[in-house]
Amino acid sequence: MSNDIQKPYDVAIIGGGVTGTALLYVLSRYTNLQKLVLLDKYKELAQVNSHFNNNSQTLHFGDIETNYSLAKAREVKKAASFLAGYAEKYAKDAILLSHKMVLAVGDEEVSELERRYDEFREVFPNLKKIYRDEIFSLEPNVIKGRDLKQKVLALLSEKGYAINYQKIAISFAREALKQEKEIDIFLGRSAISVLRWDDWWKILTPDGEIFAKTIVVAAGPHSLIFAKSLGYGKELGILPVAGSFYKASNFLRGKVYTMQIKKLPFAAIHGDPNVNDPTETRFGPTAKVLPLLERHNWHTLPDFLETSVFTLCGVQSLFKIIIDKTIFWYVVKNLMFDVPWFGKRMFLKDAQKIVPAIKLTDLKYGIGLGGVRPQVVNTKQQKMEMGEAKIIGEGIIFDITPSPGASVCLDNARKNAIELGKFLKNYEFDEKKFLKDHKFEY
Ligand SMILES: Cc1cc2nc3c(=O)[nH]c(=O)nc-3n(C[C@H](O)[C@H](O)[C@H](O)COP(=O)(O)OP(=O)(O)OC[C@H]3O[C@@H](n4cnc5c(N)ncnc54)[C@H](O)[C@@H]3O)c2cc1C
Numbered sequence: 001m002s003n004d005i006q007k008p009y010d011v012a013i014i015g016g017g018v019t020g021t022a023l024l025y026v027l028s029r030y031t032n033l034q035k036l037v038l039l040d041k042y043k044e045l046a047q048v049n050s051h052f053n054n055n056s057q058t059l060h061f062g063d064i065e066t067n068y069s070l071a072k073a074r075e076v077k078k079a080a081s082f083l084a085g086y087a088e089k090y091a092k093d094a095i096l097l098s099h100k101m102v103l104a105v106g107d108e109e110v111s112e113l114e115r116r117y118d119e120f121r122e123v124f125p126n127l128k129k130i131y132r133d134e135i136f137s138l139e140p141n142v143i144k145g146r147d148l149k150q151k152v153l154a155l156l157s158e159k160g161y162a163i164n165y166q167k168i169a170i171s172f173a174r175e176a177l178k179q180e181k182e183i184d185i186f187l188g189r190s191a192i193s194v195l196r197w198d199d200w201w202k203i204l205t206p207d208g209e210i211f212a213k214t215i216v217v218a219a220g221p222h223s224l225i226f227a228k229s230l231g232y233g234k235e236l237g238i239l240p241v242a243g244s245f246y247k248a249s250n251f252l253r254g255k256v257y258t259m260q261i262k263k264l265p266f267a268a269i270h271g272d273p274n275v276n277d278p279t280e281t282r283f284g285p286t287a288k289v290l291p292l293l294e295r296h297n298w299h300t301l302p303d304f305l306e307t308s309v310f311t312l313c314g315v316q317s318l319f320k321i322i323i324d325k326t327i328f329w330y331v332v333k334n335l336m337f338d339v340p341w342f343g344k345r346m347f348l349k350d351a352q353k354i355v356p357a358i359k360l361t362d363l364k365y366g367i368g369l370g371g372v373r374p375q376v377v378n379t380k381q382q383k384m385e386m387g388e389a390k391i392i393g394e395g396i397i398f399d400i401t402p403s404p405g406a407s408v409c410l411d412n413a414r415k416n417a418i419e420l421g422k423f424l425k426n427y428e429f430d431e432k433k434f435l436k437d438h439k440f441e442y
Helices: 018-028 070-090 109-121 130-137 165-177 222-229 299-306 312-320 325-337 342-354 409-420 431-437
Strands: 009-014 034-039 094-105 126-132 152-163 182-187 193-198 200-205 209-217 236-240 246-248 253-258 270-274 279-284 374-376 389-393 396-400
Touching: 009 018, 009 200, 018 409, 018 431, 034 209, 070 109, 070 152, 070 165, 070 409, 094 109, 094 130, 094 209, 094 270, 094 342, 109 126, 109 152, 126 130, 126 312, 130 152, 152 253, 152 270, 165 182, 193 209, 193 222, 200 374, 209 222, 209 409, 222 236, 222 389, 236 312, 246 342, 246 431, 253 342, 253 374, 270 342, 279 342, 312 325, 325 342, 396 409, 409 431
Parallel strands: 009 034, 009 209, 034 182, 094 253, 209 396
Antiparallel strands: 094 152, 126 152, 193 200, 200 209, 236 374, 246 279, 253 270, 270 279, 389 396
16 A cells, blocks of 8 residues: 555654654644654554563653663653653553652662762652661561661652553554544554655555655664664664563562662663552563564564674674673673573572562563563774664654663654654644643652
8 A cells, every 4th residue: 555655644653662652642743744654563553662561661760760870860750751741641541650669788789879869869859768667668578588687778759650651652542543634553564664765755565655754763673774774873783682570479569679780771670560460570670682673573583683783893892892790790690590490590589689588489480571672782982872872864763762762752752853843844843732731740
């Protein structure tokens, strides 16, 4: 099926996870664009990293994530607030509210968390320091069985959001379709390639061509493949880091994060109630390097090979990253977590840092759970890039979205809506209304 070549779409979005659907929602509602299309290769929206099984289901604000600097936390807080504002209005069924905390165990971690509290309370005035007794009253299983000599401290926020990002994506699409505009959502339709076609873009799909004035590729790590095919992002590669989860019964009432391992971009293991079934506690995610762009999908092995990590520069970069002692042992340990029999025993120690009395028999490996974080590697500078990557080309934008990509999806859509103004004539984006409609005090 082709759209009318004389009347191309204003914007075509490739990818129907939270990033793509958030953009469809923002463009449909806050711009004067009339013709929009979104396509995804799967038959349903949000089947990859935005699926509820595949991520940690956390709306990150930056207060309990000790892998964030203050500047990053400030930025994430602002971005996540838009999504909280949206969910409170339009997708209440996608959220689960509870307290949340980050737990420090032992002298070193406790003094690091004390220092962090002093630095962060300006941005997060509601963050509270709580000690053993208060932790016990909120999360008894975090204290039960813990050595009395072991120092503990937690930073508590009363406002913790567990979030089903798949439901959010579906809700974005539903809200977009309510607008009286020409909006098409093609599911089960893969973008094979993207080409310049006079002043427009042409997307080749198995069911015909799609023409658009501008394109936003929100296809997770696959965005980089499209970018490279058009000569962008040559210096970037993807290191796919899969995250697995273990399941247990009802051990925790809210999210309990642990202190970050320095030098690593990923959040340390945490325990939290499953957003779809709060009587289940999930522990994870682990961090296992895998040669796949999608978890459990070996068809994405060739795609991984296209993302540059297997060039000379890519291999040199990986070597330089992995040679660091902390990273090396972290990678080895995380590879072991998925080894049958042995992995669960190793993981138990990490889970016991959160719930000391948890036993081996309480933990069950979450078969099929966990996505792949597309860790962006700069093969020129031979280092990992922290956070999301956005490549802006001529009339085209590519988004690669590791965590906290889902939390910041609406703000990312806002940024893309601004960028699109540089490519489209007579374009209007009512940012003021967007900000007003998604106002949320955290
Ligand atoms: C283990 C783990 C834990 C995480 N925890 C959190 C968390 O707690 N909070 C948080 O904010 N973030 C978290 N993240 C990150 C978060 O899941 C992602 O940032 C977010 O889901 C990215 O959304 P997306 O729409 O960009 O990508 P995706 O959800 O992966 O969507 C990309 C879409 O593009 C489609 N696509 C790909 N190629 C094509 C093609 N050729 N044609 C058409 N369609 C295509 C795919 O089918 C898919 O639907 C976590 C990630 C992992 C892996």
